[in-house]
Amino acid sequence: MMATKKLVKKAAPKKAAPKKAAPKKVIKDKDKTTNILLSGVGGQGAILASNVLAEVFVEKGYDVKKSEVHGMAQRGGDVTTHFRYGKKVYSPLIKYGDVEYLLAFEELEALRYINHVKPDAKIMINRQRILPPAVNLGLAVYPTDAEKIFKGFFKKNVYMIDGTEIALKMGNAQATNVVMVGAFSTFFPEIKEKAWIDAIKALLPAKLHELNVKAFYEGRKAVS
Numbered sequence: 001m002m003a004t005k006k007l008v009k010k011a012a013p014k015k016a017a018p019k020k021a022a023p024k025k026v027i028k029d030k031d032k033t034t035n036i037l038l039s040g041v042g043g044q045g046a047i048l049a050s051n052v053l054a055e056v057f058v059e060k061g062y063d064v065k066k067s068e069v070h071g072m073a074q075r076g077g078d079v080t081t082h083f084r085y086g087k088k089v090y091s092p093l094i095k096y097g098d099v100e101y102l103l104a105f106e107e108l109e110a111l112r113y114i115n116h117v118k119p120d121a122k123i124m125i126n127r128q129r130i131l132p133p134a135v136n137l138g139l140a141v142y143p144t145d146a147e148k149i150f151k152g153f154f155k156k157n158v159y160m161i162d163g164t165e166i167a168l169k170m171g172n173a174q175a176t177n178v179v180m181v182g183a184f185s186t187f188f189p190e191i192k193e194k195a196w197i198d199a200i201k202a203l204l205p206a207k208l209h210e211l212n213v214k215a216f217y218e219g220r221k222a223v224s
Contacts (some may be wrong), residue, residue, distance in 0.1 A: 033086035035094040039113050040079050040105030041130045049103070050081040052181050055199035057085040065092035069152065072210060078109055103184050105163070105177065106130050107146040114150065123154055124184050127161040153202030159183065159223060166218050175215035180204065183217025193220075 018138045036053065040046035050066055062085040068078045082094045096116055102123045104110030110125045117123065127148065134140040143149075150158045159204050167175040178200060185196050193216075200212050 015022065031087055033084050033089050034072045034100055035098050036085075036101040036103065037094060037099040037113055037116060038081040038083060038103045038105075040126075041109060041183075042077050042079055044079070044105040045174065046079045046081060046105050049105075049177045049181050050083055051203055052178075052196070053083055054200055055112040056195050059193065059195060059199070062086060063089045065089040067092035078112065079111070080109075101184075101187060102181060105180060108132070108142065111143060111146050111149065111200040114153070117154070119154070120157070121154065121158075122157050122186075122187055123150055124159045124161060125150065126180055128159055128164045160220070161222050162223075163219065166222060169213060170210070170211065170215060170218065172211060175211055178212045178215040179219040179222070181217035183223050185216075186220055186223045
């Protein structure tokens with residue numbers, strides 16, 4: 001008699017568990033737009049300073065938008081630039097109260113925009129006072145406590161720079177704006193000095209390169 005084979009039902013092979021997808025790296029503030037306000041008086045070179053910033057941030061791959069107001073600039077009127085950079089910037093104008101960096105070339109022009117600045121903003125002010133016509137005519141009084149007012153609200157985030165004095169010692173007051181750009185560049189340690197120098201050279205004639213490169217470095221030293 002032949003032995004019958006015992007049929008064994010084979011279990012179906014287990015499917016391997018699907019591998020979990022590696023978590024995507026989140027780029028911090030990848031969609032953030034940064035707001036910078038530059039303010040000064042006509043003839044101080046605030047527009048050139050904003051152009052240097054534009055060259056630098058565009059070169060670093062950011063989208064940049066800026067809007068300038070030249071109010072009676074040639075007669076000593078106020079000059080302002082709204083400057084915004086980020087992955088994608090849709091408007092050049094900064095909302096009231098959203099300024100994260102204030103670069104002011106004159107003390108009164110800094111005070112003029114104090115209410116536009118965020119509580120944790122960084123502020124850099126040139127120690128220079130240019131009397132407006134109303135003050136010269138005795139119709140108004142120039143405020144002399146700009147530093148005290150700013151430090152009362154913003155504490156250690158206020159940097160007063162002797163930009164004009166430094167430029168005068170170098171022999172050219174017109175270099176004040178580049179001194180201030182040099183000081184301001186210290187707020188962005190991730191950007192190498194060469195990027196700023198290249199931008200300055202790209203925007204100025206060769207005969208002014210040596211003076212303004214020196215002005216840039218003097219500005220950086222003024223913060224340390």
